[in-house]
Amino acid sequence: MKEQVYGPIDNPVEMGYSIAAVTETLKKNKIYLQQFTDIYPDGITSENIVDAIAEFEKVLIIPNSPFDKYLKGDNKAISQKAKEGYLLFVSKGCVICHHGVNIGGNLYNKFGIYKDVNSSSLGRYNITKREEDKYVFKVPSLRNIALIAPYMHDGRMSTLKDAVEFMTEHQLGRYMEPGETDAIVAFLKSLTGEVPEIVRSK
Ligand code: HEC
Structure with a gap:
C-alpha cells in the first residue's frame, strides 16, 4: 500500500x-x-x-455489502433476483473481465470487442503509444457501482440497466433474455457496501 x-x-x-x-x-x-x-x-x-x-x-475500501454477507453464508442477505443475477454474471461471461475481490480492477481490456463503441478517447494508447492499446481501458471494479453513475470512462450512460445491456452487446456479443438484465442489475446493487462514517460525514 x-x-x-x-x-x-x-x-x-x-x-x-x-x-x-x-x-x-x-x-x-x-x-x-x-x-x-x-x-x-x-x-x-x-x-x-x-x-x-x-x-x-x-477507508476507501468499503466492505460489508449484502453480497459480501451472502458469500459469508447469510443466505437472506440478497434477494432471489440478485442471486439469479450473480449466476448470470458468471454464466454470461462478465467475470472474464470483472473478477476478483473487487469484481474488476485487475486488468485492462479493449472497450468494444464485438461492436464499435465510438470512443473519442484512445485509452491506454495515449500513454503507451502501442497500436494494440488503442481503445483499451482499465476494467473497473464494480463495487459500489450503484453509487457512481454516470458510467464508462466518458460517463455516456446514467443507468445500470443501460450499462449492462451495452456491456452484453459490445463486450460479449450477446443479448439478454427478458428479465436477465434486471437480475444482473439487482446483483450489481447488492455490491454497495457500508460507507464508513468518516467518508459519509464529508
Ligand atoms: C471483455 C471484457 C469485459 C467484459 C466481458 C465485460 N466488461 Fe464491463 N467493462 C469492461 C471495461 C474495459 C469497462 C470500462 C469501459 C470504460 O471505461 O469506458 C467496463 C465497464 C463496465 C461498467 C461501468 C463501470 C463504471 O465504473 O463506469 C459496468 C457496470 C460493467 N462493465 C458491467 C459489466 C457486465 C454486467 C458485464 C457482463 C454482461 C460486463 N461488464 C462484461 C470490460 C468488460
Whole structure:
C-alpha cells in the first residue's frame, strides 16, 4: 500500500512532483503542521505523509455489502433476483473481465470487442503509444457501482440497466433474455457496501 503512494507523486503523467517538494509545501501550512504533530511525534516527514495517505486509503475500501454477507453464508442477505443475477454474471461471461475481490480492477481490456463503441478517447494508447492499446481501458471494479453513475470512462450512460445491456452487446456479443438484465442489475446493487462514517460525514 505505501509503495503505491510514492508512484503517483513522482509520475510525470500524474502529479509530476516529488515527495521532498510535497513535504516542503505541507510544512508551510499551519493547519497541516498542527494536524501532523497531533498524530506523529516527528511532525511532517515524507514517511509520515505516505503513512497518512496509506491510512486514508484503507477507508476507501468499503466492505460489508449484502453480497459480501451472502458469500459469508447469510443466505437472506440478497434477494432471489440478485442471486439469479450473480449466476448470470458468471454464466454470461462478465467475470472474464470483472473478477476478483473487487469484481474488476485487475486488468485492462479493449472497450468494444464485438461492436464499435465510438470512443473519442484512445485509452491506454495515449500513454503507451502501442497500436494494440488503442481503445483499451482499465476494467473497473464494480463495487459500489450503484453509487457512481454516470458510467464508462466518458460517463455516456446514467443507468445500470443501460450499462449492462451495452456491456452484453459490445463486450460479449450477446443479448439478454427478458428479465436477465434486471437480475444482473439487482446483483450489481447488492455490491454497495457500508460507507464508513468518516467518508459519509464529508
Ligand atoms: C471483455 C471484457 C469485459 C467484459 C466481458 C465485460 N466488461 Fe464491463 N467493462 C469492461 C471495461 C474495459 C469497462 C470500462 C469501459 C470504460 O471505461 O469506458 C467496463 C465497464 C463496465 C461498467 C461501468 C463501470 C463504471 O465504473 O463506469 C459496468 C457496470 C460493467 N462493465 C458491467 C459489466 C457486465 C454486467 C458485464 C457482463 C454482461 C460486463 N461488464 C462484461 C470490460 C468488460
